[in-house]
Amino acid sequence: MTSVDRGAYVISRTDGSALYNHGVYTGFPNPDRTTTGETYDISPFGSGPGIGAIVSGITLTSDSAVNTIGFEVGDWATCCQPSYLYISFDDGAPILVGKSDEYGDQFITDGTALVFVSALDDSGDSTKVKFWGDGFGEYLVFGGTIRYALLDRDTLPPTPGIPEPATWGMLIASLGLVGTASRRRRLALKAA
Numbered sequence: 001m002t003s004v005d006r007g008a009y010v011i012s013r014t015d016g017s018a019l020y021n022h023g024v025y026t027g028f029p030n031p032d033r034t035t036t037g038e039t040y041d042i043s044p045f046g047s048g049p050g051i052g053a054i055v056s057g058i059t060l061t062s063d064s065a066v067n068t069i070g071f072e073v074g075d076w077a078t079c080c081q082p083s084y085l086y087i088s089f090d091d092g093a094p095i096l097v098g099k100s101d102e103y104g105d106q107f108i109t110d111g112t113a114l115v116f117v118s119a120l121d122d123s124g125d126s127t128k129v130k131f132w133g134d135g136f137g138e139y140l141v142f143g144g145t146i147r148y149a150l151l152d153r154d155t156l157p158p159t160p161g162i163p164e165p166a167t168w169g170m171l172i173a174s175l176g177l178v179g180t181a182s183r184r185r186r187l188a189l190k191a192a
Contacts, residue, residue, distance in 0.1 A: 004040075009062040009148070011040065014130055015055040022141045025074035027112035035072045035114065035144030042132060042142045049134040050084065051094060057086075057132025058142050065125035065150050070118030072144030076100065076133065078113045083135025087119040089126035095119045100135070116145070122153055 001019055003012035013019050020041040027033035046053040060069070069087065077083035077100035085098030097117045117131075129148075133140045 008064070009060050012059050012061070013042075014057045014059045014132065019058075022143075025072075025114065025141045025144070027114040028075055028078050030112040030114075033112040033114050035074055035141075037144050039072070039074055039141035039143035041139070043140050044083075044133050044136050044138060046134075049082075049136070050086070053134035053136070054086070054088070054094075054130060054132050057130055060129045060131075060146075060148075062127050062129075062148065065127055066129065066148045067122065067125050067153075068118065068120040068151055069129050069146070069148045070116060071131070071142060071146040072114065072116050073098070073133075074114050074141040074144075075139045076113055076115060077103070077105075077135050078138060079103075080135040080138040083133060083138060085117055085133050086131065087117070088130040089119075089121040090124070090128050091130070092121070092123075092126075095121070098133075118147070120151065125150060 001021075002016065003010050003019060004021075011019065022039045022041050024037065025035045025039045040058060042057050044053045045056045047055075067089070073085065076085065076098065081100055081102055083098075083100045084096055086094040087097050088094045097119050098115065131142060
């Protein structure tokens with residue numbers, strides 16, 4: 001099989017080769033952790049690290065536009081460092097979503113080589129998303145829970161922790177509504 005049609009999107013190998021269904025991935029070295037669903041082998045190969053390994057990855061082609069995506073990745077960087085993970089929207093510049101420079105730094109949760117990666121492209125909408133790793137010699141799987149969405153642009157604050165004036169206005173209005181609701185609740189309880 002060269003692709004999997006999941007209704008809203010199709011998964012295929014970026015180089016057009018056969019797509020190998022690995023099934024549910026059991027986390028290395030923790031067999032109690034698994035992906036939430038089937039995974040596909042995307043073990044790195046190609047003409048070199050970074051963009052050169054893009055041919056070994058997968059391409060998700062969706063029926064409608066998206067600008068954010070996330071999914072599970074298994075067995076990442078368990079043998080070969082450095083190892084980087086990339087996402088690209090509509091053949092745009094690769095976004096680095098994972099970096100492992102030494103063995104053990106990839107065991108982010110629960111001591112297992114199983115992570116959830118995601119990216120947001122705030123420059124536009126896409127119908128094609130590519131994902132790949134460049135840790136040559138390692139086994140790598142993609143899949144499990146796959147989430148995607150089309151978020152409104154400018155919905156995230158440009159500087160973390162410093163809201164824009166419009167955000168301040170919404171925050172103050174929200175606090176005012178909470179205060180009003182709390183006051184009404186107290187009055188209702190006193191009347192009862």
